[in-house]
Amino acid sequence: xxxxxxxxxxxxxAICDRLLSKGIAVFGLARQVEGLCFPSMACDVSSYxxxxxxxxxxxxxxxxxxxxxxxxxxxxxxLAVTTPSSVSQNIIHTNLLGTIYCCQxxxxxxxxxKSGSVINFSTIAVALGLKGESxxxxxxxxxxxxxxxxxxxxxxxxxxxxxxxxxxxxxNLLKGVTAAQIQNIVSxxxxxxxxxxxxxxxxxxxxLDARSRSLSGEVLHVGGV
Amino acid sequence: xxxxxxxxxxVFTAIGALLEDKSLSIAxxxxxxxxxxxxDSMKLVELCLALEDHATELGFEFDWTxxxxxxxxxxxxxxAGSLAAEFCQQMDSKT
Numbered sequence: 413x414x415x416x417x418x419x420x421x422x423x424x425x426a427i428c429d430r431l432l433s434k435g436i437a438v439f440g441l442a443r444q445v446e447g448l449c450f451p452s453m454a455c456d457v458s459s460y461x462x463x464x465x466x467x468x469x470x471x472x473x474x475x476x477x478x479x480x481x482x483x484x485x486x487x488x489x490x491l492a493v494t495t496p497s498s499v500s501q502n503i504i505h506t507n508l509l510g511t512i513y514c515c516q517x518x519x520x521x522x523x524x525x526k527s528g529s530v531i532n533f534s535t536i537a538v539a540l541g542l543k544g545e546s547x548x549x550x551x552x553x554x555x556x557x558x559x560x561x562x563x564x565x566x567x568x569x570x571x572x573x574x575x576x577x578x579x580x581x582x583x584n585l586l587k588g589v590t591a592a593q594i595q596n597i598v599s600x601x602x603x604x605x606x607x608x609x610x611x612x613x614x615x616x617x618x619x620l621d622a623r624s625r626s627l628s629g630e631v632l633h634v635g636g637v
Numbered sequence: 638x639x640x641x642x643x644x645x646x647x648v649f650t651a652i653g654a655l656l657e658d659k660s661l662s663i664a665x666x667x668x669x670x671x672x673x674x675x676x677d678s679m680k681l682v683e684l685c686l687a688l689e690d691h692a693t694e695l696g697f698e699f700d701w702t703x704x705x706x707x708x709x710x711x712x713x714x715x716x717a718g719s720l721a722a723e724f725c726q727q728m729d730s731k732t
Contacts, residue, residue, distance in 0.1 A: 468698075516702060524686055568679045 413437040413475050414620065415466075415518055417457050417510070418484030420444055422583035423533070426609035427481055427616050434617070439475065441466060441484070457484045457510030458502075460517075467517045477521040479529045479620050482511045482555075487585045492546040500547050507551035508558070515562055515573070523569045529620050530566075532559050534577035539637040540600055552577075556631050563629035572628040576615050579635045580606055602636030639695050644728055645721040651687045652717055655680045665718030681714065688724060697731035699724060 414431055418424030419440025428438045432450055440452035453469060455462045470477060486506045488499050511532050522528030534552040537545040556575055563573035579601050580586055580594045598606045611634055618624055619632075639647070649663040655676055668674050669681065676684065685701040692699035703713075703723075713723035 520682075520686065520689075523682060565678070569682070 413439050413477055414479040414481060415439045415441065415470075415477055415514075416481045416483060417441045417455075417514055418482075419450075419452060420448060422483070422585065423578070423581060423609055423612055424481070424483035427483060427613050430610075430613035430617065431620075436620075439470070439477075456506075457482075457514055458505035460513050463510075463513045463517050467521065470518075470521060475521075476525065477518065478525070478527065479531070480514060480518050480522070481531045481616060482514050483533055484510055485533060485585065487545070487548045489544050489548070489588055491544060495547055503547050503551050504554075507548070508554040511555050512558055515558070519562075519566060519571060522571050523566065526570045528569075528571040529624075530562075530571065530573040531616055531619050532556075532573070532575045534559075534575045534631060536577055536579040536597060536601070536633065536635070536637060538577065539633060540597065542597065559631070560629045567628060570625075572619070572625060574619050574627055574629070575631040576612060576619075577631050577633045577637075578607065578612050579633075581609055581612060581634075582606075583609070598635070600637070601633075605635070607634050639728065641725045641729075644695070644725045647691055648688065648721040648724050649717055651684055651691065652676070652720075654687070655684055663717050665716060665721075667717040669714045669716060669720060670712060688720075692724070692728070695728060695732065697728050699727055703727075 414436060416424055416428050416438055419428050420442035428440055428450060431438050438450050440448055440450055441455040441457065443454060443456050445452040445454050453466055455466050457463060484506060486503055488495065488503060515530060519530060532555050534556050535549065537549040538553045538556060542549060559573050559575040566573060580597050594606065598604055615632055652663050661675060669676060689699050713720050
């Protein structure tokens with residue numbers, strides 16, 4: 413079973429749909445899980461206690477976890493100097509601490525089996541240092557750093573940890589970003605076209621496949637940078 | 638319910654099970670962290686998982702990410718004795 417955070421919408425939902433279409437069991441986490449057509453549990457990943465409650469349920473259910481996909485994320489496109497502190501804290505708590513909490517608490521379920529794959533999410537904004545995304549980029553740069561170090565910590569347990577860094581994908585996170593801004597970002601990719609959630613799901617499938625077991629601590633840029 | 642002595646024995650047995658050199662004896666002051674440790678970081682994680690399983694059998698949840706795990710000077714992992722003491726303390730407070 414694969415645990416997917418941010419499972420109710422956006423990339424997380426698209427990844428769940430893809431995995432389910434391939435017959436892979438999914439356990440979705442999201443703040444709101446009403447209406448999801450697969451096993452799920454309400455969880456705000458920025459709450460250590462709520463993530464811990466998820467692990468307690470997975471243990472009680474005897475679930476065998478083979479993967480964790482940390483797709484939960486929030487964004488706020490704003491200059492750092494005009495961003496309220498509460499917004500900065502929310503972004504860091506959800507994107508960075510949420511990823512760390514899920515890895516700390518859910519990965520031990522994989523360490524027991526000495527097998528598993530963790531996929532975290534970064535953004536092209538880190539590599540390009542995009543203007544107006546400094547706090548979002550900071551949270552995701554933290555995710556990239558955590559990914560590289562954590563990958564070493566669990567490598568001996570045959571658990572891989574990688575990061576996918578998409579460019580602009582059509583999800584709610586792009587709300588407020590103009591077509592011209594999107595085109596400007598896309599033009600800086602090595603493959604200068606806007607990819608869809610399908611391309612991200614393809615990479616997820618690749619990283620969950622045993623044939624990618626030689627990859628760990630890597631950041632995969634959708635479209636290339 | 639297990640006695641403190643039984644729980645301590647279980648912790649020491651779990652540590653011993655991870656050692657390649659089975660002739661080593663475990664004592665209260667056996668070091669688990671740093672350069673003098675008898676186990677590496679991977680074995681430490683395996684130890685935590687084993688103690689988590691044992692705690693479940695005893696009817697409580699062993700929290701190895703508690704604040705008590707933090708600093709080297711106060712960490713529950715500094716010695717076999719401190720780990721056994723923390724394990725017993727959590728057992729007493731949660732059962």
